[in-house]
Amino acid sequence: MITPGAALSKSAPLLACIGLLCAWQVASLALQTESFPTALEAIRAVPSILGDKESLVNIGASIRRMAIGLSLAVLFAIPLGLLMGRIKGVASFFNPLLMIIYPVPKAALMPIIMLWMGVGDMSKTLVIFLGVSLPIIYHSFQGGKAVEEKMLWSGAAMGLSAPQRMLRIVLPAALPEILTGCRTGLVLALITMVTSEMIARQSGAGNILFNALDMAQYDTVFAMIIIIGAMGILFDAAFEKLRGWLVRWSKPQHDMPLSFS
Amino acid sequence: MKVVSLRSDVQAEPAALPGVAPAMAMIHIDHVSQRFQTSGRQSHLALSDINLTIEDGAFVSILGPSGCGKSTLLYIVGGFVQPSDGAAKVKGKVITGPGPDRGPVFQEFALFPWKNVLGNVMYGLRQQGVKKTDAEAKSRKLLEMVGLKGYENFYPKELSGGMKQRVAIARTLAYNPAVLLMDEPFGALDAHTRTRLQNDLLTIWERDRKTVLFVTHSVEEAVFLSDKVVVMTRSPGSIKVVVDIDLPRPRKRAELLLDPRYQKYVVDIEKLIDDTGEDEIHA
Incomplete structure (x- = not known):
């Protein structure tokens, strides 16, 4: 038996989406501006983008850069964050460096990176890597720092060496926190991906969007926004599934806001 | 500085257990002091010149008010903390680490939350290079012994405090240490669970007679379990007196609580602690 209340809370996200689209539709009809197509027009433009081979290649290239940038960031940021969390010297060395990098919008580095590396995949992937690394470092650091000392002592008594304790106790113990960072990183990767393509206009989902804007194809612009948003929701939901499975042993942390999974 | 000394100006020998051959020293704590840097440039003397010998197979409790450094002493024997002065030895060898x-x-x-109950107990055995099937068989047997048969696939988060501590005890017993170092193991448990775990620990201990160093601030617990109770004073932590608990084994709680000798030990030791003028002694 599903109670009306439960049914309502289950369908709430869907209702919210529909509500947003309705509001959009009404606002657009009321404003009657050329640059603000109705929700229906935008949705109608989605299949034509997804049916176009070149668009798909572009979106595929975007996703590939995002995946590579994110993977490199994960491989770099988790060990660094954990080492910072466990070894004071490492933290004192890297902390000031990260403090300087932290407030700089990574996309602002794009022009310089383009100057050095061109407008190709390399510079865009690098920007994604930079954008994503910081939250993962931060959460890995927090997670590593919070590992119970007695747990490490228990491991040491069993004969685990310091590197073994790092890999086999600190890493799994900090995993819930690390994955929280990775989730933030995933969304940031998507954002940085679009931003980098906005600056280095060569290929990708962002490029389709801004080309359409240049050509005043506003329905395509909004359709691309819908597609990119849907990609974000999809990636996030898939990641949440994976995360839930990886840390099924962990005490449920408070639910994060903004989850469609 | 580690001072390796062969002096043996240590505590009185315990009453020899009937039918037990004179025991060798398992743990020897020799002029151990511990200083901590506090905020600012001051240092706090947590332990002052501790000398203690613990024989093989003895159950020794360290009793004292919170802040007397009793846990620190245990950590030093564990090798988790290095003493500022003096040395602790196990089987004659200076302890340099865990x-x-x-x-x-x-x-x-301190269970590993990402491992289930069986995985936790097997961990140390696998680390020692025991084959997986053997480690599993031994772990299952241990879990049965601590009363957790049927919980092998549970994760620690799904267990109560008492069950978690049973897993922790099984996990430590699994790799068969010569010495058990128990740091207020039942301190976080409710009174009922605590009593049951004390009984079970005693049953297990009376079977294989490992050397146990047991830190507690409960006088009753110390007297009930131990061969020797080391009473400590606070600030700086030092040994006030070592009381031999000459009560017959195997001990049964129901009999012991009515035993005037047990009651006298409890009252005497409580008085000893009262004399130090400390509060918050009772569990």
Whole structure:
């Protein structure tokens, strides 16, 4: 038996989406501006983008850069964050460096990176890597720092060496926190991906969007926004599934806001 | 500075257990002091010139008010903390770090939450290079012994505090340390669970007679379990007196609580602690 209340809370996200689209539709009809197509027009433009081979290649290239940038960031940021969390010297060395990098919008580095590396995949992937690394470092650091000392002592008594304790106790113990960072990183990767393509206009989902804007194809612009948003929701939901499975042993942390999974 | 000394100006020998051959020293704590840097440039003397010998197979409790450094002393024997002065030895060898000959059990359980119950108990065995099937068989047997048969696939988060501590004890017993180091192991448990775990620990201990160093602030618990109770004073932590608990074994709680000798030990030791003028002694 599903109670009306439960049914309502289950369908709430869907209702919210529909509500947003309705509001959009009404606002657009009321404003009657050329640059603000109705929700229906935008949705109608989605299949034509997804049916176009070149668009798909572009979106595929975007996703590939995002995946590579994110993977490199994960491989770099988790060990660094954990080492910072466990070894004071490492933290004192890297902390000031990260403090300087932290407030700089990574996309602002794009022009310089383009100057050095061109407008190709390399510079865009690098920007994604930079954008994503910081939250993962931060959460890995927090997670590593919070590992119970007695747990490490228990491991040491069993004969685990310091590197073994790092890999086999600190890493799994900090995993819930690390994955929280990775989730933030995933969304940031998507954002940085679009931003980098906005600056280095060569290929990708962002490029389709801004080309359409240049050509005043506003329905395509909004359709691309819908597609990119849907990609974000999809990636996030898939990641949440994976995360839930990886840390099924962990005490449920408070639910994060903004989850469609 | 580690001072290796062969002096033996240590505590009185315990009353020899009937039918037990004179025991060798398992743990020897020799002029151990511990200083901590506090905020600012001051240092706090947590332990002052501790000398203690613990024989093989003895159950020794360290009793004292919170802040008397009793846990620190246990950590020094565990090799988790290096003493500022003096040395602790196990089987005649100076302790320089943790090792599988000394198995800790902490008040906080410190289980590996990502491993299920069986995985936790097997962990130390696998680390020692025991084959997976053998490690599993031995772990299952231990879990049965601590009363957790049927919980092998549970994760620690799904267990109560008492069950977690049973897992922790099984996990430590699994790699067969010569010495059990128990740091207020039942301190976080409710009175009922605590009593049951004390009984079970005693049953297990009376079977294989490992050397146990047991830190507690409960006088009753110390007297009930121990051969010797080391009473400590606070600030700086030092040994006030070592009381031999000459009560017959195997001990049964129901009989012991009515035994005037047990009651006298409890009252005498409580008085000893009262004399130090400390509060918050009772569990």
